[in-house]
Amino acid sequence: ISLGSAKNGCILLSLLFFYDIFWVFGTEVMVEVAKNLDAPIKVVFPMDFIENGIFGSNFAMLGLGDIVLPGVFIALLLRYDVSKGENSNLYFYAGFVAYILGLAMTIGVLTIFNAAQPALLYLVPTCVGIPLLVSLIKGEFSSVIAYDEETKEETSPDEKKEE
Numbered sequence: 001i002s003l004g005s006a007k008n009g010c011i012l013l014s015l016l017f018f019y020d021i022f023w024v025f026g027t028e029v030m031v032e033v034a035k036n037l038d039a040p041i042k043v044v045f046p047m048d049f050i051e052n053g054i055f056g057s058n059f060a061m062l063g064l065g066d067i068v069l070p071g072v073f074i075a076l077l078l079r080y081d082v083s084k085g086e087n088s089n090l091y092f093y094a095g096f097v098a099y100i101l102g103l104a105m106t107i108g109v110l111t112i113f114n115a116a117q118p119a120l121l122y123l124v125p126t127c128v129g130i131p132l133l134v135s136l137i138k139g140e141f142s143s144v145i146a147y148d149e150e151t152k153e154e155t156s157p158d159e160k161k162e163e
Contacts, residue, residue, distance in 0.1 A: 003149075004149055006076060017121065091135070091144065
């Protein structure tokens with residue numbers, strides 16, 4: 001699975017940000033489907049783990065899309081790092097740490113308010129925002145946003161020999 005470009009990834013995640021907020025806060029559909037659908041599309045974990053351990057009875061859910069979609073964007077950041085040829089995975093690590101931070105925020109808000117939360121409400125701003133902030137600080141913002149996996153940036157040495 002590939003987003004094609006960083007711009008596409010930012011747009012897709014931004015649209016899903018609003019989609020997730022609408023379906024969780026605006027309707028009961030997402031919560032009802034998540035509770036009643038018995039399929040491998042969610043990760044369930046006990047919210048009362050501290051009191052009851054693995055035998056907790058108050059569960060929270062994380063949808064498969066909350067894991068896969070930011071993960072695809074983070075994988076794109078890794079491909080960008082590799083394409084630079086600098087032997088640095090700065091943007092991948094920034095995205096990975098941002099995902100962990102966003103997930104911690106989601107779980108924190110779930111615990112405090114004891115109500116369904118759209119995970120992408122916390123994951124998108126961190127997973128997109130933090131790597132873009134890093135790119136602004138490093139002066140590489142335009143390069144990151146312009147990154148496109150489909151575009152060959154330059155001809156490889158092997159291809160030059162064939163010419």
